Amino acid sequence: MGLLVDGKWQDQWYDTKSTGGKFVRKESAFRNWVTADGGTGPNGEKGFKAEKGRYHLYVSLACPWAHRTLIFRKLKGLESMISVSVVHYLMKENGWTFAEQENNDNPDWVDIKDHINDKEFLHQVYTQADPNYSGRVTVPVLWDKETNTIVSNESSEIIRMFNRAFDSLGAKPWDFYPEKLQDEIDAMNDFVYPNINNGVYRAGFATSQSAYEEAVSELFSALDSIENRLGKQRYLVSDLITEADWRLFTTLIRFDAVYVGHFKCNLRRIADYPNISGYLRELYQVKGVAETVNMTHIKHHYYESHDMINPTGVVPKGPILDFSEPHYRGH
Numbered sequence: 493m494g495l496l497v498d499g500k501w502q503d504q505w506y507d508t509k510s511t512g513g514k515f516v517r518k519e520s521a522f523r524n525w526v527t528a529d530g531g532t533g534p535n536g537e538k539g540f541k542a543e544k545g546r547y548h549l550y551v552s553l554a555c556p557w558a559h560r561t562l563i564f565r566k567l568k569g570l571e572s573m574i575s576v577s578v579v580h581y582l583m584k585e586n587g588w589t590f591a592e593q594e595n596n597d598n599p600d601w602v603d604i605k606d607h608i609n610d611k612e613f614l615h616q617v618y619t620q621a622d623p624n625y626s627g628r629v630t631v632p633v634l635w636d637k638e639t640n641t642i643v644s645n646e647s648s649e650i651i652r653m654f655n656r657a658f659d660s661l662g663a664k665p666w667d668f669y670p671e672k673l674q675d676e677i678d679a680m681n682d683f684v685y686p687n688i689n690n691g692v693y694r695a696g697f698a699t700s701q702s703a704y705e706e707a708v709s710e711l712f713s714a715l716d717s718i719e720n721r722l723g724k725q726r727y728l729v730s731d732l733i734t735e736a737d738w739r740l741f742t743t744l745i746r747f748d749a750v751y752v753g754h755f756k757c758n759l760r761r762i763a764d765y766p767n768i769s770g771y772l773r774e775l776y777q778v779k780g781v782a783e784t785v786n787m788t789h790i791k792h793h794y795y796e797s798h799d800m801i802n803p804t805g806v807v808p809k810g811p812i813l814d815f816s817e818p819h820y821r822g823h
């Protein structure tokens with residue numbers, strides 16, 4: 493785990509000293525947009541034209557933010573238009589790498605390789621785009637093969653691009669951010685992101701008791717309110733699946749396997765929430781989604797990468813989870 497300072501890699505853990513033990517996530521640095529015609533992004537950001545085969549996505553299968561982009565790529569039918577490289581599940585002193593994986597019979601150990609830039613470390617992809625880059629080296633990264641640069645490393649914006657920019661090139665018509673629901677989706681994201689998506693990290697990476705307890709109590713009160721909401725309606729916003737659902741999904745799918753134990757988010761499990769559990773299974777069972785979930789990378793990444801939380805690196809066997817059981821939603 494580390495970061496780039498003026499283009500030089502430095503190995504260091506998150507600084508929580510200056511924030512009283514609280515984990516504060518930094519803003520992403522590359523914020524340009526792929527648009528249908530190459531025009532500027534929604535807030536005037538530099539535009540890149542949507543074209544088949546032009547873009548490449550760097551992801552970790554463990555990472556909930558990268559997972560959002562994989563789900564959108566899959567559901568919007570963009571697999572043949574946007575290529576992907578998967579980083580090694582382990583993130584240690586060199587950050588995300590393309591290191592070779594030990595031979596293993598488990599089919600979840602997928603191919604790890606930088607197919608585009610042939611780099612060893614993801615930080616070299618960042619310095620290829622900007623030799624003086626300072627900041628964290630995170631996934632996902634959307635890379636432009638034509639101009640050899642990073643378009644965006646912000647998942648919430650990459651999924652908005654995937655949702656619309658490739659439609660005229662033959663993407664599937666599914667719209668996860670329909671105009672009439674945008675305000676409600678934005679409001680839901682503003683609630684789910686700090687309390688749940690980032691809430692589990694605020695709990696897990698806290699280095700003081702008070703910062704941890706604050707995060708955990710906000711997390712579970714948010715989950716309680718979602719449980720209540722899902723007792724009244726099928727999805728988070730109306731009875732259509734929207735972006736808000738996929739953003740929550742990637743945290744929920746990791747919750748009982750990782751966040752309950754490793755991040756000490758253990759007041760309740762997702763399995764203890766009947767409505768959220770059924771909803772989680774329903775989303776998992778949407779065609780194509782299960783293929784984006786790699787529990788082996790998820791568990792091994794968290795339990796083996798964070799030495800200061802789990803110094804032995806031992807990965808728990810359980811819990812036994814089966815997201816393909818009936819979901820009983822929509823009856």
Ligand SMILES: N[C@@H](CCC(=O)N[C@@H](CS)C(=O)NCC(=O)O)C(=O)O
Pocket residue numbers: 493494519520552554555556557558587628629630631632645646647648
């Ligand atoms: N805001 C970013 C956050 C991405 C992020 O933090 N990814 C994590 C992996 S789950 C990462 O790469 N962390 C490396 C680091 O912080 O050094 C997004 O949503 O795209």
